[in-house]
Amino acid sequence: QVQLVDSGGGVVQPGRSLRLSCSASGFIFTSFGMQWARQAPGKGLEWVAVIYNDGGNKYYADSVKGRFTISRDNSENTLYLQMNSLRVEDTAVYYCARAISYRGLISHFDSWGRGTLVTVSS
């Protein structure tokens, strides 16, 4: 069965960096796009970034553009989110999710990890 395990969260000071990982199993990783979404404490869901299956196309939310980088290692079945210049407002649970494509377009995200908590605080 599809399994996504998010990890790498923790407490970090503003301005510092952190890298999240999402280990995938139970499916052919190279055939699927992936995303990161986040949820601040007590708040709704916010989309962060998406990467297509070959890693060639990447898109970001304006709130993280230029600071976060999504990447993948298809040989390790792992998705990453490199987060630089972290801000207090980046505090959230970060979820990875698998993308389902329809005729070459990502249509929805069908499996989600359990999330990893990132706390940005001095």
Add this chain to the structure above:
Amino acid sequence: DIVMTQSPVSLPVTPGEPASISCRSSQSLLHSNGHKFLNWYQQKPGQSPQLLIYLGSNRASGVPDRFSGSGSGTDFTLKISRVEAEDVGIYYCMQTLQTPYTFGQGTNLEIK
């Protein structure tokens, strides 16, 4: 960016009664391929989101048939025919027509 607006924010429902959640987009989610890039997710307390409905009206695998999705290019509805206690949680719509993908603010379904 496409703005997604859900209503109501809070939805108290008696078990066995129907429930309906509305989601409106600031522009049409109808792609030239004929599909509507609108999805519904359920997030139960303390859990990660789970896909309920994709491409506007398709139930995800394992989702009970009491859940259904419908809608036009900008107005979408998630319906629960008979609410059960296990349906408690927050429901989100999400558009994937264009990046940045965006979510509605969520609807908190609670049992009366």
